[in-house]
Amino acid sequence: MALNVTKISQISPLSDSSREYPFILPLTFFDLRWLSFHPTQQVIFYKLSESSRESFYSVILPKLEQSLSVILHYYLPLAGHLKWYPQDLKPCIVVLPHDTVSLIVAESSDANFSIVSSKGLRPAKELRPLVPELPVSGDSPTLLSLQVTLFPNQGFSIGIVSHHVFMDGITAQMFTKSWAHICKHGTTALPEDLTPFLDRTVINVPVGLETKMLEFLPYLSEDKDNARTLKLPLTEETDADVYRITLELTLENVVKLKERAKNETNRPHLELHLSTFVVVNAYLWTCLVKARGVDVDRPVAYEYAADFRNRLGPLVPRTYSGACVFPISCLGYKAKSFLGEDGFINAVEILSDSVKGLGSQGIEVIFDLCVERVKNIEQGTQVWAVSGSNRFSVYESDFGWGRPVNSETVSTDQCQLLSMSEMRDQTGGVEIGLCLKKSEMDVFISLFKNRFEN
Structure with a gap:
């Protein structure tokens, strides 16, 4: 362009x-x-x-x-x-x-x-x-x-x-x-x-x-020898074979995912935190692992950012401006946990336990776990992270000439990062943006759509 x-x-x-x-x-x-x-x-x-x-x-x-x-x-x-x-x-x-x-x-x-x-x-x-x-x-x-x-x-x-x-x-x-x-x-x-x-x-x-x-x-930091550096990672040239797409899950799709989780779990339903955020991310994680290939023993992980405005004491005002989120990692899993028919419910239960655990663990415990995991992460782990949530209403910014027709997180091409927000034209629906190499993207799109088309 x-x-x-x-x-x-x-x-x-x-x-x-x-x-x-x-x-x-x-x-x-x-x-x-x-x-x-x-x-x-x-x-x-x-x-x-x-x-x-x-x-x-x-x-x-x-x-x-x-x-x-x-x-x-x-x-x-x-x-x-x-x-x-x-x-x-x-x-x-x-x-x-x-x-x-x-x-x-x-x-x-x-x-x-x-x-x-x-x-x-x-x-x-x-x-x-x-x-x-x-x-x-x-x-x-x-x-x-x-x-x-x-x-x-x-x-x-x-x-x-x-x-x-x-x-x-x-x-x-x-x-x-x-x-x-x-x-x-x-x-x-x-x-x-x-x-x-x-x-x-x-x-x-x-x-x-x-x-x-x-x-x-x-x-x-990328500069391990200078603990006081403020330099940021350089923006890397995006390869020509990396493609971008924004996919949608309607409210009907989300309801089906929640019902599927209830039908497939062996745990009491009240034990699970079956929020839209949990079931959608579980579905994405499963599709991403399957799209990468069938090396069943490769290490995989998923990461999200938890907002702590309502988790500190006293509560932080909702309009607090700054960074008040902390990354939460689900580590220590092999691809084989997500490649079979039980892959989706395995991901649901892992993410559900993680989100529910935020209510009982203080920020110091969460930080110590983060440090331990970063220092001991297995080499070659396929880590996917999600930015945003289904509650992010990115289409409400009307400068006087109407609502946006689209909003894209461009920086998803710099790492294995998904973006998530509320759908533009339907309450309860979810938009997901991601970048993948074309060959892997074709497989991912097929997996993502197949469950709802069949």
């Missing part, structure tokens, strides 16, 4: 004479876990009935820029950088008076918007030009970068790349909804449910747990 960059804006947060600089936000235990994680890259597509160059540059773009300035006043840390000063035990987010967020404006002259914004099977690398890179100054990465791409007389897209230390999935959703609200309504005020809560003192974890996390960081 050929793009022509027409403008690069540096958007400042709306000025506030009462705010003191430098603005410093300390990282919490949860933030630190994601210090060296791949930036999250998302692109959101908006179809327009009227989208000439003239109307885009005179109406749409000014509104997007003005509302972005307003929303950065609320989400001030996103204008800053990560710093780790020599005298400090841990890094922090620092915002200086003239810090800005980069907004690239581009045009596509040859792309068919309907195809680019579709959910169908296509080469993964096609979406890469629609998201920017996260600027890094030395060893001090920024937290947010944006790109708006016009498809003349068709629509536009908003590409968002963000650092995970401040933007977990819930924060990312809320930021986009808040920006859209300001843009659509032409206001500078946010409703309470969209106003970010930034106070880090609400994150209460056992004494000494942050120190343990700091000691664990070298195991998570």
